[in-house]
Amino acid sequence: MKKIIFIFYFFFKFLVLFINPSYSIISLNCNDTVSEVITIQQTCQDNDTLTITNEGSVVLTGSDAIDADSHTGVTIDNKGTISASVNQAIDMQHAVNTTVINSGTIEATLRNAILMDGNEADNNTINNSGTLKAGKKQVILATNSENTTIINSGTIETTNSSNPNTGGINYYNTSGSAIDGATITNSGTIFAYGTGIRFGTPGIVSKAVNNMTITNSGTIEGGTASIAVHNANATGTNIITKDEGTYIGAITLNGTETTFTLDCSISKDQDIELSDKTNITITNNLCGNDTYQILDANKNLDSDNSETNGYLRIYGEELDLISNNKKYRSEIFNNNIDHIFKSLSDDEEVSTFYSTSKRDNVYSNLVKGISGYQSNNDLNNDKTQFFLTYLEQNTNFNSKEKSKSEYFAIGYDLETKLKNLSIRPLFGVSSNQIDDIETESGQLIRNNFLGQFFAINSEYKFIREFGSNNQLSLKLKSNYAAQRLGKYRSNFTHGDLFVDNALDQAISAGFNLGYSSETNKGLVLNPYIGLSLNKALSKDIKFKDINGAGLEENLSKSHAMNGHYAKTIGLKLNKKFNRFGISLNIEHKNQNELIDNNINIMVRNNL
Numbered sequence: 001m002k003k004i005i006f007i008f009y010f011f012f013k014f015l016v017l018f019i020n021p022s023y024s025i026i027s028l029n030c031n032d033t034v035s036e037v038i039t040i041q042q043t044c045q046d047n048d049t050l051t052i053t054n055e056g057s058v059v060l061t062g063s064d065a066i067d068a069d070s071h072t073g074v075t076i077d078n079k080g081t082i083s084a085s086v087n088q089a090i091d092m093q094h095a096v097n098t099t100v101i102n103s104g105t106i107e108a109t110l111r112n113a114i115l116m117d118g119n120e121a122d123n124n125t126i127n128n129s130g131t132l133k134a135g136k137k138q139v140i141l142a143t144n145s146e147n148t149t150i151i152n153s154g155t156i157e158t159t160n161s162s163n164p165n166t167g168g169i170n171y172y173n174t175s176g177s178a179i180d181g182a183t184i185t186n187s188g189t190i191f192a193y194g195t196g197i198r199f200g201t202p203g204i205v206s207k208a209v210n211n212m213t214i215t216n217s218g219t220i221e222g223g224t225a226s227i228a229v230h231n232a233n234a235t236g237t238n239i240i241t242k243d244e245g246t247y248i249g250a251i252t253l254n255g256t257e258t259t260f261t262l263d264c265s266i267s268k269d270q271d272i273e274l275s276d277k278t279n280i281t282i283t284n285n286l287c288g289n290d291t292y293q294i295l296d297a298n299k300n301l302d303s304d305n306s307e308t309n310g311y312l313r314i315y316g317e318e319l320d321l322i323s324n325n326k327k328y329r330s331e332i333f334n335n336n337i338d339h340i341f342k343s344l345s346d347d348e349e350v351s352t353f354y355s356t357s358k359r360d361n362v363y364s365n366l367v368k369g370i371s372g373y374q375s376n377n378d379l380n381n382d383k384t385q386f387f388l389t390y391l392e393q394n395t396n397f398n399s400k401e402k403s404k405s406e407y408f409a410i411g412y413d414l415e416t417k418l419k420n421l422s423i424r425p426l427f428g429v430s431s432n433q434i435d436d437i438e439t440e441s442g443q444l445i446r447n448n449f450l451g452q453f454f455a456i457n458s459e460y461k462f463i464r465e466f467g468s469n470n471q472l473s474l475k476l477k478s479n480y481a482a483q484r485l486g487k488y489r490s491n492f493t494h495g496d497l498f499v500d501n502a503l504d505q506a507i508s509a510g511f512n513l514g515y516s517s518e519t520n521k522g523l524v525l526n527p528y529i530g531l532s533l534n535k536a537l538s539k540d541i542k543f544k545d546i547n548g549a550g551l552e553e554n555l556s557k558s559h560a561m562n563g564h565y566a567k568t569i570g571l572k573l574n575k576k577f578n579r580f581g582i583s584l585n586i587e588h589k590n591q592n593e594l595i596d597n598n599i600n601i602m603v604r605n606n607l
Contacts, residue, residue, distance in 0.1 A: 030066065034058060034080070042066045047073040052104065057081035064091040072096040078104045078130075085109045093117040095124060102154075103130045112141040119175065121145040128188075129154045136160050138170040139192070145171070148182035152218070157191040164224055168192040171199035173207040178234075181212040187243075188218045196222035196249065200230030211236035217265075221248035228252040241314070244268040250275050262286050266316035269494070269548060271299070275309045282312075289551035290316045315547040317494040320440040322399040323557050324362060326499075326543065329403075330536040331561040332395055333453075334506035335596065336367060336407060337481040340389050341457040343371040343600055344413075344424060345583070350603045357596035363397040369407070385413040389426070400444070402435035407453070420461040428453050432485060438492045445490035445497070453483035469518040477532070478509040496546040497555075505537035506561065512568070522576050530568035534591060536561040566591035 030042035031049060034056035041063050042050055050066065052058060057080045058065045065084045068074045069091050081104055082089045089108045092098055092115060100106075106113050106128075113134045116124055122145060131154055132139050139156050142148055150169060158166035168190040173179050181199055190196045197220060201207040208231035216239070220226045226249035229237055234256045242263040250273040257279045264287040274280065282292065292314050296307040335357065343351040355367040369391035391407040409428025416423060430451040437444045462474040482505045490497040510532025518524045536559040545553040570587035585600040 030068075030074075030076075044068040044071055044074045044076075046071050049075040050077070052076075052078045052080040052082065054079045054104070057083065059083045060087070061085050062087070064088045066090045068092050068095050068098055070094040072098070074098045075101070077101045078106060080104045082106045083108070084111070086111070088112050088115045090114045092121060092124060094119070094121050096120060097123050099125045100127070102126075102128045102132065105131045105133075107131070107133045108137070109135045110137070112137045113139045114141070116140075116142040116145040116148065119144050123147050125149045125151075127151045128156065132156045133159055134166065136163050136166065138167040140169045141167075141172070142170070142182065143172045144175050144179060145182075146180045150182055150184045152184075152186045152190060153188045155189045155191070157189070158193050161193050164194050166192050166194040167198055168195070168220075168222070169197045170195075171197075171209050171212070173199075173201050173209050173231075175207065178208040178210050181209040183213045183215075185215045186218045186220060189221070190219070191221045193223045195224050195228045196220040196226045198225070198228035198230060200234055202230045207231065208234040210234055213238045213240070215240040215242065216245040216247070217241075217243035219246045219248065221246075223249065225249050225252045229254055229256045229258060232256055241266060246270060247272045249273070253277055253280065255279055257281070259283055260312060262290075262292060262314060262316075264290075266290060266314060267318055269315055269317040270313075271295070272312040272314070273310075274312055277310055277312075278305055278308060280305065280312075286314075286316065288318070289545065289547055289549075289553040290314075290318075291547070291549050291551060293549070315549045315551070317547065318553065319438055319492060319495045319497055319545045319555070321436065321497065321545075321555065322397075322401065322439060323436070323543070323555070324397045324399055325395070325401045325403045325434055325436070326541045326557045327560045328359070328363060329541065330504045330506050330538050330559040331534075331594070332365060332393065332403070333483055333504050334479075334481060334508065334534060334536075334561065335365070335594075336391055336393055336405070337453075337455045337479060337506075338508065339367055339369065339598060340371060340391060340407075340409070340426070340455075341424065341479060342585070342587075342598065343369070343389070343602070344387060344457075345602060349373045351600055352602075353598065353600045355596060355598040357594060359594045361398055363395050365393065365395045367391060367393045373413075387411050387413070387424075387426075389428075399439065400435075400437050402433075404433040405451075406431045409453070409455075418460070420463070421458070422460075423456065423458050425456040426454070430483065430485075434488070436490050436497060438494055441493060443492055443494075445492060447488040447490060449486040449488055451483050451485040453481065455479060455481035471516050473512075473514045473516070473528075475512045475514070477511065478507070480507050481505070495548070498544045498546055498552075500542040500544075502541045503538065504559075506534065507537055508532050508534040508566075510566070514572075516572075524572075524574035526572040526574070528568075528570050528572070530566075530570075532566045532568070533563065534561055534566055535563050564592035 029045040033051045035053040064087045089106045113132045156168045199209040226247040232255045237258040240261040242265045253276045255276045259281045261283040294302045295311040296302040297309045343353045350372045352370045358364045371389040374386040389409045393405045395403045409426045411426030414423045460476045465471045487501045512530035514528030516526040538559050540556040542556045568589045572585040574583045583602040587598045589596040
């Protein structure tokens with residue numbers, strides 16, 4: 001007898017190897033790790049753990065790929081593929097406390113990807129970060145199952161476009177009384193050519209599914225409906241919307257007492273279509289200027305929710321703005337004014353300047369301009385010299401924001417009783433162009449407006465001469481500058497950005513220490529170093545996000561420049577010719593990681 005059993009064992013093992021050479025032995029349970037392709041059904045026992053690695057797969061043609069029917073405590077962890085072409089990919093009928101963790105693919109062609117059917121198929125968990133899909137049936141079908149937890153951060157989808165009865169998650173009740181349903185948390189995509197999520201048994205009042213909680217921060221879509229509640233007497237239904245939770249297709253309520261919870265995190269405007277909505281309750285946990293409205297089928301306001309069909313409109317979209325062109329506006333303005341005053345000299349009549357500056361990972365800036373003195377020969381007061389200046393500034397931010405300004409100004413040198421003290425006020429107007437970008441959508445809005453500015457510069461010189469050709473100089477300098485820009489409004493798809501008029505103010509004070517030496521050929525070399533303190537006196541720039549309901553959210557920004565020291569090193573070269581003189585000033589400045597390189601070319605008339 002033992003000999004016969006021994007021969008039968010080896011014959012059976014040979015038969016298995018012939019059918020599937022890659023699988024060397026049949027297991028009576030699925031307490032195993034699969035890291036290759038197998039075509040033998042995995043039959044689970046209580047408390048088994050089946051692990052399918054990235055390289056592994058269980059592919060069946062004529063039966064369920066994995067059978068966990070009527071067992072408890074089973075864990076199925078799939079990183080590879082579980083596939084069935086005729087039956088279920090995973091059969092969990094009457095299973096209790098069973099967990100499916102999927103980061104790979106679970107699919108069924110003709111039936112359900114996962115089936116939980118029959119009484120006592122309770123307390124099961126499905127956690128999907130991969131793909132669950134089914135062809136002609138439901139992706140997840142639960143019948144009479146209670147207290148299921150379904151977490152989806154991947155994709156749950158049907159693939160047969162010709163079948164409008166397919167469903168992503170279907171929760172039926174065929175028992176004699178109402179049952180408690182599931183907790184479904186979706187941050188991925190649930191899609192069906194039929195209904196994304198549906199629960200209850202149509203037409204049978206006593207067979208409701210109660211206490212269904214659906215938390216959605218992803219997308220739920222259905223060709224027939226995104227969500228359907230089939231029984232009018234179902235209780236405890238709560239649909240919680242968070243973040244950018246989206247519903248494509250109507251939510252069919254059948255008059256149920258359904259709660260819609262609107263979370264503080266909602267960040268999207270949308271109209272959610274509702275049918276049979278008259279018994280809904282809204283739990284409003286929205287934050288800031290977010291709000292909602294109940295509309296009728298024509299999208300007119302339905303404040304008392306008396307219309308059967310309509311929409312739940314959520315104003316939850318917030319503008320995603322970096323707004324560096326607001327944050328660094330005072331700093332850029334202060335540098336522009338500084339370049340103007342550096343271009344002015346007691347001796348030179350015309351000065352052109354060119355500057356490039358860069359703040360790492362924030363912006364780059366290009367400034368160019370010209371300053372010139374008006375002849376004072378016809379003026380009665382020879383102590384005053386008028387000058388004109390023009391400056392063009394282009395700033396490109398790493399965030400793709402931009403700002404462009406043109407400055408036109410008139411000023412004068414005011415001589416004082418102190419020989420070495422000069423004071424230069426100037427007044428001007430600016431033409432400004434601002435490009436704001438909504439970073440989530442990539443939408444860019446350009447605005448043009450005028451501004452006014454005022455600045456005053458003071459400088460006091462200490463000069464010590466050494467012989468006839470050398471001198472040491474110390475210059476004490478200070479600037480005050482202020483500009484007022486107009487208000488503007490940018491109409492983004494995600495909301496309106498309203499910028500109030502704002503006053504930019506900046507002050508700087510410091511010194512330059514230089515040494516000049518004249519060569520035998522009349523060339524004057526003047527190297528110098530400097531240190532200055534720059535500070536923004538501006539209040540916050542006020543701007544608001546205004547949503548579709550006209551409510552405002554404060555997005556005001558403070559200025560970045562605040563008590564930063566600027567270190568300067570430069571070289572000035574002067575050369576006199578018969579009829580004119582020319583100067584070249586090359587300067588490098590470092591202001592708290594803002595690198596600025598400036599070149600001035602100045603010309604004077606020697607006649």
